[in-house]
Amino acid sequence: MSAIDSVPVTVPVATTSADDLVTAFLTAGRRHRRFRAVAGRVAIAVALVLGTWYALPPLGVVERVFLPAPHDVLGRLIELVQTASLWENARATASVALWGYAVAIAIGLTSGVLLGTVPFLGRALAPYLGALQALPKVVFAPLLITWLGFGNESKVATAAIVAMLPIVIDTMVGLQSCSDDAVKLLRSYRTSRWRTFWLLRVPASLPLVFVGLRQALLLSLAGTLLAEALIGSSEGLGHLVELYNGQILMDRAYAVVVVVACIALVVSVLLAWLERRIIYWRGHELT
Amino acid sequence: MKSPAAGTPDRQGADDALVVEDVSHVFDATPAPFVALDHVDLAIRRGEFVSLVGRSGCGKSSLLNIMAGLLAPTRGRVHLDGTVVDGPSRSVGMMFQAPVLFPWRTVLSNVLLPAEMLGLRKAAYVARARELLSTVGLSQFERSYPWQLSGGMQQRVSLARVLLLDPEILMLDEPFGALDEFTREALNAELLTIWQSSGKTVVFVTHSITEAVYLSDRVVVMSPNPGRIDRVIDIDLPRPRDRDVMASSRYGEVVVDIRGALGLR
Numbered sequence: 001m002s003a004i005d006s007v008p009v010t011v012p013v014a015t016t017s018a019d020d021l022v023t024a025f026l027t028a029g030r031r032h033r034r035f036r037a038v039a040g041r042v043a044i045a046v047a048l049v050l051g052t053w054y055a056l057p058p059l060g061v062v063e064r065v066f067l068p069a070p071h072d073v074l075g076r077l078i079e080l081v082q083t084a085s086l087w088e089n090a091r092a093t094a095s096v097a098l099w100g101y102a103v104a105i106a107i108g109l110t111s112g113v114l115l116g117t118v119p120f121l122g123r124a125l126a127p128y129l130g131a132l133q134a135l136p137k138v139v140f141a142p143l144l145i146t147w148l149g150f151g152n153e154s155k156v157a158t159a160a161i162v163a164m165l166p167i168v169i170d171t172m173v174g175l176q177s178c179s180d181d182a183v184k185l186l187r188s189y190r191t192s193r194w195r196t197f198w199l200l201r202v203p204a205s206l207p208l209v210f211v212g213l214r215q216a217l218l219l220s221l222a223g224t225l226l227a228e229a230l231i232g233s234s235e236g237l238g239h240l241v242e243l244y245n246g247q248i249l250m251d252r253a254y255a256v257v258v259v260v261a262c263i264a265l266v267v268s269v270l271l272a273w274l275e276r277r278i279i280y281w282r283g284h285e286l287t
Numbered sequence: 288m289k290s291p292a293a294g295t296p297d298r299q300g301a302d303d304a305l306v307v308e309d310v311s312h313v314f315d316a317t318p319a320p321f322v323a324l325d326h327v328d329l330a331i332r333r334g335e336f337v338s339l340v341g342r343s344g345c346g347k348s349s350l351l352n353i354m355a356g357l358l359a360p361t362r363g364r365v366h367l368d369g370t371v372v373d374g375p376s377r378s379v380g381m382m383f384q385a386p387v388l389f390p391w392r393t394v395l396s397n398v399l400l401p402a403e404m405l406g407l408r409k410a411a412y413v414a415r416a417r418e419l420l421s422t423v424g425l426s427q428f429e430r431s432y433p434w435q436l437s438g439g440m441q442q443r444v445s446l447a448r449v450l451l452l453d454p455e456i457l458m459l460d461e462p463f464g465a466l467d468e469f470t471r472e473a474l475n476a477e478l479l480t481i482w483q484s485s486g487k488t489v490v491f492v493t494h495s496i497t498e499a500v501y502l503s504d505r506v507v508v509m510s511p512n513p514g515r516i517d518r519v520i521d522i523d524l525p526r527p528r529d530r531d532v533m534a535s536s537r538y539g540e541v542v543v544d545i546r547g548a549l550g551l552r
């Protein structure tokens with residue numbers, strides 16, 4: 001019917017680990033068994049990671065100096081979370097990542113809606129989105145520094161650019177891919193384009209839009225960390241990892257990595273929870 | 288060929304709700320264009336229950352879409368209440384094989400959808416929507432979501448929705464085709480009751496000969512390649528009909544007659 005033919009449709013996949021955790025949490029009261037099953041899976045994953053981590057230096061794959069033992073990292077982590085400096089840097093990173101995310105949402109939703117509702121634009125530009133998707137967006141970071149300087153603006157811009165594309169594509173595809181019967185039904189009532197948009201296309205696109213929004217938040221965090229490390233920033237968790245790495249204080253560097261991982265996990269769980277509240281019909285999409 | 292001026296009901300009798308006049312429809316296809324309908328004429332009387340039966344590809348759904356104003360025919364025209372159809376009309380309500388209920392809306396809110404689609408004041412239709420839900424036996428489910436209901440219940444909601452704005456003509460495209468035999472019979476019986484008490488005109492597309500005979504005043508038998516009307520068969524079984532009619536010998540004769548017309552022996 002429109003540009004949908006030329007863009008691979010990303011089907012919302014419901015089985016991310018954040019999803020599992022939310023499911024486990026929501027049903028914990030009623031279904032202990034399900035919770036235990038998920039807890040068991042998590043335990044296996046943790047054991048595998050820790051086991052490999054401990055095993056690598058003795059096997060001669062990497063030197064102990066560059067890969068400190070997990071318990072050393074844990075010790076550093078406990079010290080680190082008690083310092084004000086870590087939280088200041090975490091705040092700086094969160095601030096840039098959220099601003100980048102906000103910009104990505106604003107631009108991404110706007111262009112996604114335009115591409116998804118103006119068939120001419122969709123057809124003309126959709127092919128390039130695929131190509132753009134293959135391009136590592138970090139290559140823009142140096143250009144952005146040239147344009148915007150070394151301040152937060154270039155970091156926010158990097159985060160936004162890294163995060164934007166999934167929102168654009170998922171919004172566009174979500175708006176285009178509507179059940180034929182539903183479109184026919186609305187047409188049989190001569191429903192105006194405007195009403196069709198709000199009554200059908202927007203709600204029908206929400207599950208896919210949310211897939212994009214979730215990807216984008218984590219991408220924005222990744223973009224921020226990369227920018228902080230690349231741009232010679234003086235603050236942020238990315239800068240901290242880069243700093244400790246340069247001083248070969250590997251246990252501290254890994255401790256910061258653990259903090260980043262925890263933030264990412266908390267954020268995805270929050271978003272998965274929000275998604276369930278907003279898209280309560282998920283899994284029963286209009287077909 | 289001479290054609291009458293637009294809007295003149297010259298070929299339309301006073302009792303005709305819908306007149307299909309020399310309609311042909313060709314779909315662009317490779318390697319050759321596909322003739323979905325070839326010179327089709329049909330008049331449907333006000334209050335009549337007419338079924339279209341035929342094999343896949345005989346053009347029955349295309350004909351329905353053309354009558355509903357959703358598809359512009361390659362040639363010919365359709366008169367609805369004396370005016371030429373040039374698009375969907377409010378006096379026609381459509382129902383499909385899929386219930387097409389919006390999963391983010393409650394049952395009641397789905398039934399109210401036609402009012403919202405036309406930009407009418409929703410509050411004015413709530414009482415009627417509730418009444419219709421009670422007609423189809425779903426009063427206590429008005430706050431449920433469609434996906435919490437069975438397939439048959441979903442199709443009942445869809446039936447209530449199509450009745451909301453009280454269309455004169457119902458165009459039903461295999462509405463119960465995806466349901467099991469038991470649910471299907473129950474819904475057919477309900478449809479008959481609703482039709483009988485409302486006096487609406489019904490055009491019903493189906494694959495099932497027995498269903499068509501049980502429900503209809505006339506059965507239009509179509510054949511594919513190119514899509515044509517082979518025969519129009521009057522069903523002279525007494526009304527009101529219930530399941531007992533299926534046990535009558537006349538019922539059997541009519542079914543055999545239609546099977547013959549479809550080339551089934």
